[in-house]
Amino acid sequence: MSFSQPLALIALIVVPVLVALWRLQERRRETQAAAFSTPALIPNLVSGRPGRRRTIPLGILLLALVALIVGTAHPHANVRVPRKEATVVLAIDVSRSMTAQDVRPTRLDAARHAAEAFLAKVPKEYSIAVVGFGTRAFVALPPTIDRVLAHDALASLAPSEGTAIGDAIALSTKLATRQRTTDGIMPPTSVLLISDGTRDGGRTAPLTAARQARAAHIPVSTVLVGTVNGVVTDKLVGGYEEQIRVPPSPGTLQQIARLSGGQFFRARTSAALTSVYKKLATRIGHRTENRQITDLFAGGGIILLLVGGGLSTLWFRRPVP
DSSP states (O other): OEESOGGGGGGGGHHHHHHHHHHHHHHHHHHHHHHSSOGGGHHHHOSOOOGGGGHHHHHHHHHHHHHHHHHHTOEEEEEEEEOSSOEEEEEEEOSGGGGOSSSSSOHHHHHHHHHHHHHHHSOTTSEEEEEEESSSEEEEEEEESOHHHHHHHHHTOOOOSOBOHHHHHHHHHHHHHTOOOTTSOOOOEEEEEEESSOOBSOSSOHHHHHHHHHHTTOOEEEEEEOOTTOEEEEEOTTSOEEEEEOOOOOHHHHHHHHHHTOOEEEEOSHHHHHHHHHHHHHHHTEEEEEEEOHHHHHHHHHHHHHHHHHHHHHHHSSSOO
16 A cells, blocks of 8 residues: 555554543543542442443544544555456467367367357457467457457357467467557457467467567466367278377467466366356456545544444443543
8 A cells, every 4th residue: 555645644643642641531530539439339329330341432433533544645555447448369279179079069169158158258348359270370350349240250160270379379469469449559458368289380389479479468378178088080081980189288388378478277178168268257357556545544434433423422421431
């Protein structure tokens, strides 16, 4: 927490002074009471002493005073607030291995459904872009706030060959850097890349593309989908079929996330994949902003004043004990 007018905090010295004056007054009251009364007769005159209850209203009123003094210093704090403008690029692997059915119904379909769940969580002010990548990376949808177009773009993704991860990151970065807010500033941008394996083809090395994304202040979060039981079927000449094991390979995706400043996730089931997208939607949906919180201290001080005065009036029939 910081203060715009820290010198106002000097007034806090009033609080211990008031406590000292109150204790001095209490001692004088006890001395005067002892001089004009007989201690043995006091139980017959007074049904009971308030004891510590006398200090509760005073303590609350002093807390109210502290809150009001701190409020005059114009405190600031870092708070999480929703982002009104941002760009999210969904980069989805459409290589043949994504047709494996170890994640139901297939890896690609699960990724598509999870992306749709993600769209439901993202604020409507966000621009969404969709990039597919197989042998090459391509723009399925440029950044737009139209969610119908985003759903159509996800539905249009079809299996292909290859896994040009580096090209997908480079293309996503290029798309994002072209975006500008109404005041000409590039909005906060994140790339969410989902894949099940390492690079297979493409012109740009994945780690090179990750460094370029970091230089552009665009974190690339990666999601590894699939299990070690994943297989795809390849048709051979003569009507025969060959089953090829396609276990997921996390190494490249982990390095991409680390180098670009993003996060790495594993998703072995469709449900887990959906939960990953929900977490990412929550994470990129807010930003930290330094705000003045004087109103919180002022409001809290007023409430404490009312509570302290109310208790004092209720217990002792006067505003201050």
